[in-house]
Amino acid sequence: MSLLLPKIGTETKYLPIYLESLRVDTILNFDLYIKISGEMVLYRSADLPFTERTRQKLLDNKVSRLYVNSKAKAKYQKYIEQNLDKILLDKEIPEEKKAGILYETSKSLMKDVLENPQYGENIQRSKTMVENQVGFILRGQEAFHSLLRISSFDYYTYTNSVNVCTFAIALAQQLGRKDEQYLHDLGIGALLHDVGKSKISERILNKRTALSPMEFEIMKKHPKWGVEILTSTDMIEAASYYPVLQHHERGSKSGYPNGLGLDEMHEFSRIVAVVDTFDAMTTQRVYQGAMETFPALKVMFALKGDYDEEMLRAFAELMGPTGLASI
Ligand SMILES: [Fe+2]
Ligand SMILES: [Fe+2]
Structure with missing residues (x-):
């Protein structure tokens, strides 16, 4: 009789993927399903090569969604990361699709990084991802705006990390x-700014109510923990450590861990402080709804001196030329 019982939790899951992400x-290295x-x-x-004929057949049959067995997710992720530069330069692929592939791949990478931040290969993968992000964003504001449109409004450390990286570069x-070196060094610091949160329990990170003073003390350690983790791998430039350590410092000297003023903060840190706060305010949390872009910026302008004004102004311009007037 037990043979007739349904097998709970053993059903196979499939991951939808874009046809455009596959190179002819x-x-x-992974099976494809439709x-x-x-x-x-x-x-x-x-084991069969993906040929132009295969691709054309799918297009002829109007199949644009393919699936990968979720057990092969790591292989798919590796394949995409290795081919991302070619995907982003492919003139046949619409910008919106490229942005989607870049964003999804970055999020999966960041989940791996937060699970294993001390693993050097993950930091190397992050550096390659930042090069792709910089290349994509440097190609124009349209690229950034397509990333903005598809970016997730749910707040998780991995989505915040990817959003902060994109916003900081832009x-x-x-x-x-x-300067590309400047943008790479900033981008990697921005992507990894919260890597120290990997040491904090989910219970504290996802708490629905205000943190207790003791929990807040633990939370305040994540910038220093981030630096410790990155120091142990020793794979990023010295300047990239600044936004990791200083992104919670505020101009009023009320920030942490060192209560620095704006003039004592590195430029990378002032950039990341602006975009990280913005992302936190405009994404959905378990305990708080998301704010719209310009009301959020208005609140940040009102906190006189906490953020670099020139940067706030430039950020408002970047989000939309008409928005600045409403602030
Ligand atoms: Fe943080
Ligand atoms: Fe953050």
Whole structure:
């Protein structure tokens, strides 16, 4: 009789992927599935190359959604990361799709980083991802705005990390910083700014009510913990440590861990402080609804001196030319 019982929790899950993310003439290393009448059907097995013919057949049949077995997720992620530069330069792929692929890949990478931040390969993968982000954003405001449109409004450490990285690079560019090395060093510091949160329990990170004084003391340690983690891998430039350590410092000297003023903060830290606060205010939390872009910026302007005014102004301009007037 027990044979008839349904197997709870053993059903296979599938991950939807974009057809555009697959490069012609590459071995995919993972099986591809398509959905036919609600059923998952194996379309192409891992060892066969993905050819132009395969791609064309799918396009002819108007199949744009493919699926990967969730057990093969790591292999798919690796494949995409290795091909991301080519995907982002492909003229055949619409910008919106590129932004989607870049954003999803960055989020998955950041989940891996937060699970294993001391693992050098994860930091190396983050650096490559930042190069791709910088390249994409430098190609124009349209690229940034397509990223903005698809960015997630749920607040998790990994989405905040990716959003802060995107916003920081775009804001620096808006401020006239065009040097690629500068943007890479800023981008990696921005992406990893909260890596110290990997040491804090989910219970504290996702708490619905205000933190107790003791919990807040633990929370305040994440900038220093982030620096410790990154020091142990020793893979990023010295300047990239500043936003990790200083992103919760405020101009009124009420921030942590060192109560610095704006003039004592590194430029990277002032940028990340602006965009991290903005992202926290405009995303949905368990205990608080999301604010709209310009009301959030208005609140930040009103906190006189906490944030660099020139940066706030440039950020408002970046979010929309008409928005600045409403502040
Ligand atoms: Fe933080
Ligand atoms: Fe953050």
